[in-house]
Amino acid sequence: MQRPKYFAPAEVAAHNTPDDLWVSYLGTVHDLTPLVEEFRGDVLLKPIIEHAGKDISHWFDPKTKDILTHVDPLTGCRKYYTPRGRFVHVPPPWPCTDWTNDFGRPWWRDNRYQVGLLSAKARWIRIINTLTSQEQRLEVCSEETLDEILQRYCRYNSHAASYTWKHGGVVLDMSKTLHENGVQDDEENLCKVATDGDLFCPAMLLYYNDDLTEC
Structure with missing residues (x-):
């Protein structure tokens, strides 16, 4: 079985443009360039592009491997916690008719984007x-x-x-x-x-x- 490729943080940081966008999270490295190309022009890309080349582990719950959630104080409903703004594949906080959820796996659970592992040292x-x-x-x-x-x-x-x-x-x-x-x-x-x-x-x-x- 082929060993996964390891990347140093500096290597991830070098991919920091919309046309070449990598991020790392929870010890893995992902090339989100195809995702950016697919949703080019969508305002929901803004938080992702702002974090190009960076580690975004703080977006995730390390136990569930999913985006962090919180309880909305107004509605009492649990929803994704996105303080930098909602991004691609995150549902809107309320029911609406202009958002579809037939995209399959959200990008953070899609192994197609993973290119390797982030070196611990x-x-x-x-x-x-x-x-x-x-x-x-x-x-x-x-x-x-x-x-x-x-x-x-x-x-x-x-x-x-x-x-x-x-x-x-x-x-x-x-x-x-x-x-x-x-x-x-x-x-x-x-x-x-x-x-x-x-x-x-x-x-x-x-x-x-x-x-x-x-x-």
Whole structure:
């Protein structure tokens, strides 16, 4: 079974326009661009567009995975709580004839929009090519294996798979995460002692294997 793809918050934030709109919520990442295209021009898109590239977990009840609800003090009826305004697939607070509910699943329950999972912790590493002495800082997800990190690095070196990856003189297991390979994330401890984490960013050393395998 294929592993889900993980995204760092910064990657989600890069998709922040109506023509390329991602959001994250409850640990998942969703591409709502098709939804925006379908309802283009509809005023009910406004709250969604305002939160393009952001995390909207605060819109949801983590237990039900549904939009938060509250009891209307005037009617005593339970309805969706949308302080930033009603949005697509949220029913109006009163009966009306100009709203249809035959759209199937609301977008927040529709897995078609989900593109991956939001990383619980993104971290920075340095990748140093010992053959060329080139160094690249790369933000990765703590849940990713080294093989998945290699795929991120391929944009900078299309022959990244032609190298043996090492840290601290030890060959890394590409099927395991950084943590599982003993590459600890000391960011929290460094913050406690007011030390710049950039100065202690862990380095992965790449040693050429004398082949030209491409990613």
